[in-house]
Amino acid sequence: MSGKIVFFEGRNFQGRSYECADDCSEIASHLSRCSSCRVESGTFMVYEQPNYTGQQHLLTRGEYPEYQNTIGFNDCVQSCRIVPVHQGPFKMRIYERADFEGQTQDLTDDCDSIQDRHHMADVQSCNVTEGHWLMFEQPNYEGRMFYLKPGKYRNLREMSNDDTRFNSIRRITES
Structure with missing residues (x-):
């Protein structure tokens, strides 16, 4: 599993940031809130609530300057999981x-x-x-x-x- 996602407290990549390369059950333990992110590599599931609960969305490489318009979350991301690359049959x-x-x-x-x-x-x-x-x-x-x-x-x-x-x-x- 290789991936990297950077979360930011403010919209448009503003404020403090937290870099993550693995699952994180509670982003709030690293940032007061998470309002934007940048996926630098890999694929991640992000969740609206801690502990991988609530509404979820798949994020691939790219920039997500604010969640309300880009992925439909009303507030902010609270947890994330990296999705391993799968090679072979499904x-x-x-x-x-x-x-x-x-x-x-x-x-x-x-x-x-x-x-x-x-x-x-x-x-x-x-x-x-x-x-x-x-x-x-x-x-x-x-x-x-x-x-x-x-x-x-x-x-x-x-x-x-x-x-x-x-x-x-x-x-x-x-x-």
Whole structure:
């Protein structure tokens, strides 16, 4: 894993800064607030709340002078995770119901509409065996997104803390 992100207290890269090359569960322990950032290398998931919770967004190399207009956050970034570069195949099995029950589908590529392509009304659990993925609440990779790294997810609704339905899935191929 190699990446570097620099957080700034003020908008437009102003004020004190904090450089990060790994996961950080609480940016507030380094800065009083975080209102802009610059991704110098790598790919990062940033979260609106500490401990990798709340609304999340994928950031690739570039400058983010303020979050409200660029990524849709109302306030500031509170935590971040580096997304490892994945080389090789991508594989995930999705399930219609929680606890790996109901209709299943194996995915190895992006899916812009789970309902249209796989005739599944909902996805409530999954097993990510290879690669890193983003699930979206709306078709065509729109709406809130949720980061999935390899592992078993028995109840995806617990991740969103509400009745979110997942309607599209995309592989994270940025590096």
